[in-house]
Amino acid sequence: MFLYNLTLQPASAIGSTVLGHFSGEKYQELVVARGHQRLELWRPDTTTGKLSIEHSEDVFCRIRGLASFRMAGGNKDYVVIGADTGALAVLEFNSKERRFVTVQYHEFGRTGLRRLVAGQYVAADPRGRAVMVAAVERSKIVYIITRDSEARVMLASPLEANRSGSVCFDVVGVDVGYENPVFAAIESSYEEGESGKQLVYYELDLGLNHVVRKWSAGVGDSAHKLIALPGGGDGPSGVLVCLEGRIEYRHLGSDEIAVHSVPIPRRANPLEDPGRGLLVVASAVHRMKSAFFILAQTEAGDLYKITVDFAEDSVRRVGIKYFDSLAFAASGICILKAGFLFAAAGGDSGGSHQLYQFENLGDEVEGWEYFSDEWDGGPAYFQPHELSSLALVDEIEGACPVLKSQVLHVAAGEEAPQIYAACGAGARSSLKIMRHGAEVSELAVTELPAAPRAVWTVGTEAGELIVAAFAASTLVLTMGDELAEADDALGVALDEATLAVCAVDGGGVVQVTPRAVRHVMADGRVTEWAPPSAIACAAVNGRQAVVALARSGGQCAYFELDAAGVLREHAQRLAVGSDVTCVALAPVGAGRLRAPVVAVACEDRTVRVHALEPHACLEALSMQAVADVAQSVALADHGLGGLSLYAGLRNGLLVRARVDAATGDVDDTRTRFLGARAVQLCAVGGAVLALGAAPWLCHVQQGRERATPLSYDALDFAAPLAENIVCVAGASLRILGVERLAASALTCASIPLAFTPRGFCVHPASRFFALAEADHGRRAPAGACASLVRVLSPFDGETAFADELPPGHAALCLAPVRFAADPLALYVAVGCAAGLRLRPRACDSASVRLYRWSGDGLALELVHVTPLDEVPQALMEFNGLLLVAAGRGLALFDLGKRRLLRKAQSAAVAPHMVASVQGHPTHPAHFVFVADVQESVLLVAFNHATRAFHVIVDDSLPRHITCMRPLDDGFTVVAGDKFGSLFVLRAPEPVVTCLEGRDPGRLVYEKPRMAGADVAPYCWQSVAEFHVADIVTAIDVCALAPHARPVILYTTLLGSVHVAVPMVSQGDVDFFVALEAALRKHSPPISGRDHLSFRSSFTPVRSVVDGDLCESFYLLSHEQRELVSDAVDRTQQDILKKMEDVRSMFAF
């Protein structure tokens, strides 16, 4: 088995965010570390309030912290990455090449997430003179940033400020103006004789080139975060130390008495725990011309505004006031100069990142402000209010954290399956439905008297007009507040059908009707050209027109604007020899006189390219045979060199090819099936819309051509309207906005849930979901456990049934069961525990609640509750009985009248605790796959005679399994562990033979492979190993499109979706292995982490090619591509085609 691993959707959680001018332009941008291995550049558009993802790149390391700095006098910010690379990387965003480049890279330690190797915290001096990287314990390294003679960023050799035996909680760069740079850290020593937390100032003496521990002061034991205040004339300098429920101002020399301390007000809540204060999770400092303020967010999601009263260098008092409440506790907040607040959602906060606009600064909103000189240390409260100072303007949806997911065909009328992901974050839990496609927002819908055949937009001085063509008439519409008829606005003929219309240079409009080519000039004069026979089809761009004559054996007339702005027919006609079905002209490039080629599609199933340049006008350049007659052709310039030719065929195929603009050569042909309907193509801006059974948008993203379906109804025709699309579906005219194409290949719909989901299943007929939800600890509203079992409609998100469990009970797992004793009814078993404790795992009482589907799968009814001895871990149907995995053991239960009846029990099957159970695909009556929380996967056989379970195959490596999925052959299993690895295990040869033979049941009599030891008879063989760097939470085997081959699809905790594609031919394997090796050598990841060692973080990578690395080929410059393609001895186009083939064959 050889796998090609591909990311379909990158993780949505943001670990760290920095704000700055990374392109060197006027506007501010965000650099975010998404899912800790992807670096992205986001640009908030301050006029529209939309976030757009400008660049996204895999860095193949774990990003743990980000910082940015700007050199004195520079206009560009640089990014510093703290990662598991054991090195400091300084990145610059190259705005010309639109990618990050490493400007400095300095190794200082070993790779990996280590306690003593710096990388956990990074902080930059606010004046851009130095950066500090710190480890969780002991190490702190300071680099001085300098410039060389060519003004490039240089790092001086590192200076150490280590302190052994101390745990570091946070590091910031203190703003001290242009005095020696100072970094502040919260440290806690565990050495004997020392205790307590300290705030420590490390001063970098630029003159002597060393770092000294300048000052330290004791702070409270709950200090966890530092916020640096502006200094050097803009503020008092110093830091705010965030403690549990309190914030203190500290600065050099401030002794205990002079500390300014304010409370963090809390919500007045009768159930609160007074002994526990709030932690600050994120903060942002906003500087204005003469003042500044700080916004800090606590783990409850509330924002506080902190103000500091100061004179000269001394602080008079600190004030804090409740500001507003965001929906989640962010992993980072940023305040933009233009008056926006960006809140990044971390792993536990529900997935969607939000952009808010400031409506006021909170001064007008009523509320009590606490001041440091007035506070007596007593409790402080506030009354939360609706958003009053902020207004939500944009949101980027994401699914995070994904706890369970399944790939299902639930939605009717959709060919591709959907991914249903249970995302859990307490009250912000939801069921996310992910499907392939781009988000579309419907801006306007208007019904027209009849169904238009086509629609175009014509830009005029008065705005854009919409021209709709009917069977024998034409309608001109104007877009005001409403759509209105504007018949004489263009001067086009309205009593005839229109075949093509376009605004041409000089302010006129060219309209082609079946009987004429009309040129309406800017001053209203009209010139008409009457064809000898009817016109079949036409194409017009800004300077040219081509019309094909019907039933003429492929005669086309060609027109071009001359120097006087008059449309003149070319002396010769184009004759292609077969009737023409459609023609296409490329748009005229800026500063050009004409498009170089025309594409003509004929009834003889060809698409021909003819030249239009004057020296060889209408000369045939090339011909491309296609599978069926083309319904429509389009030429687009995607800026990739050459033109892209699209042909939509009547059988539903979309053909894409590259056309050399100079020679007209057609090569690099790709085909995609869009569904059984003729494909209409419409040029929309720089992209092409292919309208088949579903609308697909063909566009270019980060240097690669992509086809993305729009999550919308089938359309008939479309045209660009400003940044939106105007389109026709039947008789309705719609205006659509396509949102954030670059964001992801999957769109996400969300159904809110009450608590963290623990398990779900779907009813086979009604397609309703049964969900078990539970929360305990702080996330539960009442402090103890809160839990419910509900039935949910995935179509409208309505809850059809909900059963709240008694207080203190938590539903932990759920499984559908069909009992042999009652084969007609379908049951749902829910494993519950009351008074659950985690360390060690124990409970006051445990039970299985058995529900029966009622009302044709629209509701559940509770049948009975059966007590258990231990916490149930997983449930499954086995041999028409219910298999319950509790603690280490497995037990079988049958359906009884009052309770479940125990039929068999094996007390100690798993070595530590069962994590999950899965049925055997080929011998479901004999075997079951059991995953242990520490000891990998076990193949367990059931002895029908003794009614006991026996472990047949175990593993030689300890693996902390989170989820697994047996493959259909019955002896291979794919699983993921807590440390972010994905692996494939296969049973050894004797077991395979036995499983494929007649009597697999005899495996239960095998002896342990080592006498006297507590081991199984056989041991798994590892087939494939891969480090995903994120916890895999669900694995499924599915085909992603109706005609695609099956793949292993898995989702991870932080919300990414990947596929592992099984490769079929050895040639492909050799090719991709060579490509991966060449890419590792010639374009190593910008983070500086060795790709091979990253993918082998826990176990050496085996039999898996990293498709993400292969696809980084798209981002390379031409020279780098040359190097790589030389190394694998293929052309660049071969490499691109190969990668695209894998995508189109297996995924999207």
Next chain:
Amino acid sequence: MDKFGMHSQTEQLHARHIGTGNADTTKHQWLTNQHRDTLAHYVSDDSLATYISIAEGESAARTKFNMLQRMRQPCGPPPAQAAED
């Protein structure tokens, strides 16, 4: 005995590579070191910290903070030593 300065070199190496054991390492020291390594890893790895925070029903920031706090004495104070060493 310490002809080549071996002893002082070893001591220096021990100081640099925390957790390097010797014949006198107690069970408590060894365990404490193991726990610190584990906790530091949990804090550094965002997905593991999120995983644990969901299990505990806490915010990720609180989970990380608690684990850093625990790093100071993960196995409690050292047991009272018998007087012989």
